[in-house]
Amino acid sequence: MIKKEVKKRRPFQLVKGMRDILPEEQRYWDFTRQLVDRLARAYGFERIDTPVLEFADLFVRAVGQATDIVEKEMYSFTDQGDDNLALRPEGTAAVARAYVEHGMLNLPQPVKLYYFEPMFRRDKPQAGRYRQHWQFGFEVIGEPDAVLDAQLILIASKIYQAINLPVNIQINSIGCPGCRPDFENELKDYLKKQKSKLSELSQARLLKNPMRILDSKEKEDQEIIAEAPQQLDFLCEECRNHFTQVLEYLDELGVTYSLNPTIVRGLDYYTKTTFEIWAGAEETGSPRGETGSPRLVEAGRQSALGGGGRYDDLLELLGGNPTPGSGFACGVERFITQIKETDAKVPDQAKAEIFLAQLGPEARKKAIVLFEELQQAGFKVAENFSKSGLKPQLEMANKLGVKFTIILGQKEIIDDTIMIRDMENGIQEVVDYHKAVAEIRKRLEKSVVNDQ
């Protein structure tokens, strides 16, 4: 037969900024999901999943037209039905939409919701910054009280405590539409005077969204930002009282934080409290200290672990009744990077405990039945039924790091027995086939005790 020559095609690759989550990574994801689920339940949050696609206008209105997310990063397109849709770039607007759409106002307030979902932003890909990234987020809707902001910040800190990671809460208040314009005017006047010294990016922002200059990452802006007027000096009485209460509750809860007037966040829906979670312990000492150390500021600003704040006007903006809200979200990939750098114990739930090896066709027949029995008994069993030699099977068992290998060979079939090999010391014991489950359980329990 003449073989037709097929030209080898170039293999497909990932879309830029996207990531595969490979099997060896899954245990970190399982661990994170379980940790988030556990904390959410402990604080009375219920899970919500919103679709990946929403009307693009939802984010334009909620996040704001003059933001990086909407202006540069949102994946939006017109579908075959002429609807202008967007891949969800963030979770809060979608949760707020769901709250209004499903009449959650009629539920006992506040409504506490959490999510664990992928977000899409056509950002410049770099370490810790992806075009599809995941966030876990917590939102409390229907309650204006400062105690909720403090409790949300506590939950955020506890998530990082669970992996022994010291974090620093950078907190600010950006006031309300009543008191912000005065500050914005003052800020604009100040920045205009410094215009020629500002980075190109900040010069462009000066007209559209001057507040965002405060969280500029550009080196040349830092000195100007440090001297800029601060929103805290312009807060109205209500906003000032609210912020004082948030800080008092945090003090009461023993959560340390740094006041950071540059935490204005990159989304327009915030009012009053805004905060970010940065990796690293606070070095300035005092819990009511000024902005953290320059090193911390530099590192944190580049890659906040999480961020959030209050959004008391968002629901009305989306067509709902006036309903206050507050929340935060953290990047899952950034969380997992931190887990790997701490000594947090992340169990490998998929890891097999025993390997079932078989030699010859008769043994294989018996082994596939025994495999089912072991599975039903709750053991994590591995096998490679396509191999028949002992060597490759033991090699695989070794590679998987199982504690015991069960061997079923010709002799065991005749004697109605199994052989149990302790993979740590190589000692092999023959036991009755019908006692296999009980014998394995006994040995595994003993090895767990020895490991402790």
Ligand code: HAM
């Ligand atoms: P955000 O600060 O835009 O806030 O995103 C939250 C977190 O998601 C960030 O702190 C970061 O850890 C992670 N993140 C953001 N963009 C990327 C990216 N391109 N690659 C990897 N990780 C990323 C929000 O989205 C708000 N919805 C948070 C919120 C909830 N505010 C109130 N409730």
